[in-house]
Every structure is written in structure tokens, then in C-alpha cells.
Amino acid sequence: MHLIKQKLAITILVVSMGLISCESTSSSHTQKANSIGIGLQSRVARTPTSGSKTRQFTQTVRATAPRFIPPAPPNFNDPREDPRRAPIAAQPVILTGEQLVNQGGRAKSYSINLGQDKWVSLELWGKAHKGWYGQIRKGDEEFFRLVISGMRFDLRPKRRLITCQGMQIWMGFGPQLIGGSLYVHHLDIKKHLAPLAAGMPNLGKVAVIDAGHGRDNQGTRSTFNREYEKQYTLDWAQRLKPLLEKKGWRVYLTRNGDKSMSLTERVRFADKVRASIFISLHFNAAAARVRGLETYCIAPVGMPSHFTRGNPDPVSSLLPNNPFDERSFQLAARVHNQILLKCRMPDRGVRRIRFMSVIKGQRRPAILVEGGYLSNPSEAHKIDLSTYRQKLAEGIAAAL
Numbered sequence: 001m002h003l004i005k006q007k008l009a010i011t012i013l014v015v016s017m018g019l020i021s022c023e024s025t026s027s028s029h030t031q032k033a034n035s036i037g038i039g040l041q042s043r044v045a046r047t048p049t050s051g052s053k054t055r056q057f058t059q060t061v062r063a064t065a066p067r068f069i070p071p072a073p074p075n076f077n078d079p080r081e082d083p084r085r086a087p088i089a090a091q092p093v094i095l096t097g098e099q100l101v102n103q104g105g106r107a108k109s110y111s112i113n114l115g116q117d118k119w120v121s122l123e124l125w126g127k128a129h130k131g132w133y134g135q136i137r138k139g140d141e142e143f144f145r146l147v148i149s150g151m152r153f154d155l156r157p158k159r160r161l162i163t164c165q166g167m168q169i170w171m172g173f174g175p176q177l178i179g180g181s182l183y184v185h186h187l188d189i190k191k192h193l194a195p196l197a198a199g200m201p202n203l204g205k206v207a208v209i210d211a212g213h214g215r216d217n218q219g220t221r222s223t224f225n226r227e228y229e230k231q232y233t234l235d236w237a238q239r240l241k242p243l244l245e246k247k248g249w250r251v252y253l254t255r256n257g258d259k260s261m262s263l264t265e266r267v268r269f270a271d272k273v274r275a276s277i278f279i280s281l282h283f284n285a286a287a288a289r290v291r292g293l294e295t296y297c298i299a300p301v302g303m304p305s306h307f308t309r310g311n312p313d314p315v316s317s318l319l320p321n322n323p324f325d326e327r328s329f330q331l332a333a334r335v336h337n338q339i340l341l342k343c344r345m346p347d348r349g350v351r352r353i354r355f356m357s358v359i360k361g362q363r364r365p366a367i368l369v370e371g372g373y374l375s376n377p378s379e380a381h382k383i384d385l386s387t388y389r390q391k392l393a394e395g396i397a398a399a400l
């Protein structure tokens with residue numbers, strides 16, 4: 001393969017479905033302000049394809065992760081079904097320091113059955129949706145990239161951790177490398193890649209915001225000042241309420257003071273006020289070095305939980321929250337993305353979990369956000385700052 005490089009200085013205005021850099025934006029970055037200009041260095045490369053010469057544009061995008069996940073049309077549940085408003089054919093996206101190794105063309109069949117499981121070719125699924133698929137080398141590492149609906153997904157064989165626009169997502173199964181082409185478990189296509197490509201669904205306008213813990217159930221304790229998690233979660237919820245109300249949401253807090261409330265009472269409360277979404281707010285604890293943001297939603301039927309904390313993980317049982325698998329994940333991914341953009345904290349990913357009582361009984365999209373580690377000295381200090389808790393609230397509001 002020979003490449004003819006012509007350097008073109010092009011500034012492309014990326015509209016709506018395009019790739020958006022968050023480098024130049026901070027507090028003004030919301031879903032509404034999703035069309036901004038970014039400088040792209042474009043190269044024209046010539047790639048021989050079965051005898052003929054095809055022109056390919058390779059964009060080198062200057063941006064830092066995490067980047068904004070653009071909204072796109074809803075109702076895209078069947079992997080074979082085209083998105084309602086089909087995106088323009090994706091162009092290759094090669095970032096600075098990366099090199100294109102292979103443009104695909106190796107997948108022999110759309111899907112392969114291995115034992116009980118169906119695996120879907122990432123290349124052929126992507127092509128069915130006007131995506132671009134290729135193999136990339138960065139340093140001594142190689143991975144596979146799918147660009148679809150204006151977003152780039154990076155995947156590695158046998159690794160459940162993937163990235164979307166540089167943001168971490170934990171899938172249910174590590175992809176399989178079959179004949180040099182990457183195959184993704186059909187549940188990961190249906191429950192992770194397809195919902196993200198489809199964009200944000202209609203989530204209604206009634207939110208229950210759940211400040212974790214309360215009264216005797218004090219939660220974890222700050223290593224910075226020995227304050228309890230329950231106080232910080234309440235403050236976060238109270239900051240979030242007016243921000244959502246300004247955007248037209250009816251907002252109910254599960255507690256508005258230091259009140260005791262069981263997890264099932266919190267679920268019943270959401271039923272009573274007919275909530276269209278449920279967001280539970282928490283802070284985390286682990287070894288002192290662990291820090292960052294985690295966002296949780298229900299594990300789909302057939303998919304193992306990211307972790308179980310010693311709880312049983314009945315993968316085949318249908319929970320009340322399972323009909324909302326996709327919508328919960330779409331909500332989780334966008335909330336996670338927006339908090340990362342606002343707060344600039346380490347990304348510990350969007351994760352699927354089955355045992356969380358406050359989530360699994362919900363009859364609506366439901367997520368749980370862990371807004372940092374009170375066991376980590378620097379994060380415990382940050383969490384004590386009202387400016388940081390305000391940003392956590394703004395991050396969630398920006399996603400809705």
C-alpha cells in the first residue's frame with residue numbers, strides 16, 4: 001500500500017452528528033451547544049482496493065478524551081435495523097500518533113455461533129450502518145476502531161473495557177478475534193453499541209433524584225474531614241433539583257433532609273410520583289489510591305454483572321428494571337460523559353450491575369452515580385468543595 005500525502009489545512013465546521021472537541025469548551029458545554037468548529041488536519045490517501053484506486057479521507061483529529069457524545073435518533077434496537085435518520089457515511093478517524101494498519105474486509109460472515117453464544121462481526125454490523133471499521137496501531141499496541149453515528153469506538157480482543165469517544169464502557173463480554181476480524185457478543189451489540197449509536201431516547205420529564213443514605217445509614221466517611229457521605233449526597237441532590245427544573249423537569253428528591261429511608265422505599269417513592277427516570281447519587285470508598293467517576297445501570301438478562309461484591313448474580317433472571325436496559329445505559333453513558341467533561345476526574349467507566357436494590361426494582365430508566373472516592377485524600381478534599389459538588393450537579397443537568 002502506498003500513500004500519497006497532501007497536507008491540506010482545512011477547518012471543518014462540524015454540525016450535530018460531527019465530532020466535537022471539548023478542549024476549547026468548559027462550563028458552556030451542553031447538549032444544546034453541540035456544534036462547534038474544530039481544526040482538523042486532513043490528508044488525502046490513496047488505497048488500492050481490488051485493482052482500482054479509491055480515494056480515502058483520513059482525518060487527524062486534535063482533541064483530548066473524554067469528548068462529547070452527540071445526540072442521535074432513538075429507537076434503534078435491532079442491530080440489523082437502520083437508524084431512523086441514517087448518519088452520513090463515516091470517514092476514517094485516525095488520531096495523532098496512530099497509524100492505520102488494516103481497513104477490514106476479512107470478516108467472512110455477519111455472525112458466528114460459538115457454543116451457546118452468537119458473535120457479530122463488528123466490521124459488517126458497522127458497515128450495515130454506514131460505519132467505518134479499521135485496525136489501528138498506536139505505539140506497540142493494536143486495536144480495532146468503529147466510527148459510527150459520529151462516534152468512535154475502540155475495542156480490543158478479549159477485553160471487556162472499550163472506549164466511546166475516549167470514554168470508558170465495560171461491556172459484558174470480551175470481543176473475539178476470528179480470522180483476523182473482530183466479533184462482538186450479540187448482547188453487547190444490542191445493549192451497548194446500538195443504543196449509543198442510536199442516541200438519547202425520550203426520557204420523559206419527571207425525575208426522582210435520590211440522595212444516597214440518610215440518618216443512621218451514614219454511608220462512607222471522608223478521609224479528609226470525617227464527614228459522612230449522606231451529607232454530600234443530599235447537597236448534590238439539592239443543587240441538581242433547580243438546574244433540572246430550569247430545563248423543564250418535574251423533580252422529586254427521595255429525601256430533603258437527614259431522613260432514614262430503605263432502598264425499597266426509594267423505589268416505591270419513584271413509583272408513587274410516576275417518575276420517568278431515577279438517578280441515585282453516591283460517593284465511593286476503596287483503597288486510598290483509587291479515585292474517579294463510576295456510573296452504574298442494570299445488567300441485561302444473559303450478561304454477567306461487572307462485579308458482584310459477593311452477591312449472587314442470576315444472569316438469566318428478568319428483573320423489573322430489565323425492560324429499560326437500553327434507555328438506562330443511554331442515560332448512564334451521557335451523564336457519565338457530561339460529568340467527566342465538567343469535573344475532569346479520572347474515568348472508571350460505565351458499568352452494568354445486577355445486585356443494586358435501588359436500581360433493580362425500578363420500572364423506569366435508572367442509574368447510580370458514584371461522584372468520586374471519599375477514601376482518596378485528594379478527591380475527599382474536592383468533594384468537600386461546594387464548587388465541585390455544583391459541577392457534579394451541572395454535569396448531570398447538562399446530560400438531560
Ligand SMILES: [Zn+2]
Pocket residue numbers: 212213219220229281282283
Ligand atoms: Zn453510598
